[in-house]
Amino acid sequence: MVLKPPMEPMLAQARETVPSAGVLPGNLAFEAKFDGYRCLLFTPARRGGPTLLQSRRGSLIQRHFPDLVTAARQLPHGLVLDGEVVVWSQDQLSFEALQRRASAGGRTVAQLADAMPAHFIAFDVLQIDGQELLAEPYERRRAALEGLFRERGLSPPWTLCPMTTDPAVAQEWLTSWTEVPGVEGLVIKGMGQRYLPGARGWFKVRRRDTTEAIIGGITGTLRRPQILVLGRYDEDGRLRAVGRTTPLKPDAAVRLADHLHPAGPDHPWTGVRFTATWGSREPLDPILVVPDLVAEVSADTAIDRGAWRHPLRFVRPRLDVTVADVPMFGEGVQPSSG
Known part of the structure; x- marks a missing residue:
């Protein structure tokens, strides 16, 4: 099966505290949670096809982010990434700037792309080289994602979402990283979890x-x-x-x-x-x-x-x-x- 939009992303349910081991399949993995727009990125199956960006609700939004579409030429064909689109403004993540990017039209789109470039923080790979990975455990999908970044030498606007399996490190992220505007907390996944579109199978903990x-x-x-x-x-x-x-x-x-x-x-x-x-x-x-x-x-x-x-x-x-x-x-x- 070749994945294509519209596609429901896997979701997370809110929790007050970091869960203990055993609540999800396999050991726990902790990812930094960024305050951006959830986005699925689809590269074309062959040369000349369009790169598509899909919002969480299924809308195609690539016309608002031409800088990401251009940068996607670095990516292999038949790739589907799950991640977060964010915008840096004045040396920090800005949700207000991201909103402006997402609602702009006409000539303003290119102007804002130059002034407020977007970044894609990838935290999952759902398809690579045209082979879908939904049934693979998160541990293997994460390894494939890290391999993609390493082998392609990907750099901004492509960013690999930080991940750790050490609860102490995750707690430190929740305490200190959230001092930075645009970093909300943690997403917790099971290393043995499959990717289940539309299911709230992960956990999220926001700093409060x-x-x-x-x-x-x-x-x-x-x-x-x-x-x-x-x-x-x-x-x-x-x-x-x-x-x-x-x-x-x-x-x-x-x-x-x-x-x-x-x-x-x-x-x-x-x-x-x-x-x-x-x-x-x-x-x-x-x-x-x-x-x-x-x-x-x-x-x-x-x-x-x-x-x-x-x-x-x-x-x-x-x-x-x-x-x-x-x-x-x-x-x-x-x-x-x-």
């Missing part, structure tokens, strides 16, 4: 830290809040939305209810439109509350233009601090102040 934000709105009711809409003040004194929480547990909702008060018409978010999730158009109609209550939340490292892309987890109300103690808008995840 506690920080504070101001409760500016809620969904539900004042007596039984469901989701918190959070903000931080910027340098101009404006309260800027930075994210929303996952649904509150009943006991947390009860703890908050006595401290929430309906806002008047002078609330800084009066007239502001909110969406239900990051990147969606589904409207969210929160009840605005007096922005004087601080929440401690658990957040991952995926931040875009000062806001968290993934839902935050409410930890507790911070009745011992004021809004003046909350980090400023754009400061990202900061250690909890107590």
Whole structure:
């Protein structure tokens, strides 16, 4: 069987902690998890055919990344790679720059490719020389991927995803590497695992830290809040939305209810439109509350233009601090102040 798009990539299920040995087939392998666009790359079976880039949802996106298509001439025919497309901007990975690349059209595409070149971080090979490898264990696929990089002398924009089988090294990556913007955590695989398109057979662990934000709105009711809409003040004194929480547990909702008060018409978010999730158009109609209550939340490292892309987890109300103690808008995840 020759693989071709559209094809579902294998997925990972989220976990809070690094799993122990035995939960997946074979010994565990730990890969660095990058904050980019999941992408399958297909080189043509023969000279003259097109190189295709497929998004996680099955869309063909190669027209947005002509620099990767040109660089794919270094790759052998009949190759399928699984990986992450990322963009470097100002010496760090930038999800905002990647979004611009992925949505550009016309002459802007080439201009952005020159100014913000894309890189492909390969973590799996699904087909090589026209022979599909889905039934091969991850250990053999990884060896084939490493051999491809070694034999072809691949260099940027092609990057081999870092991998280790040492849990201590993986824990160090989770602690230190995630200080770098664009590195989220770990993906954990079994060395004996087959590649199962569409299945959530891997695990992913994101680094999470506690920080504070101001409760500016809620969904539900004042007596039984469901989701918190959070903000931080910027340098101009404006309260800027930075994210929303996952649904509150009943006991947390009860703890908050006595401290929430309906806002008047002078609330800084009066007239502001909110969406239900990051990147969606589904409207969210929160009840605005007096922005004087601080929440401690658990957040991952995926931040875009000062806001968290993934839902935050409410930890507790911070009745011992004021809004003046909350980090400023754009400061990202900061250690909890107590």
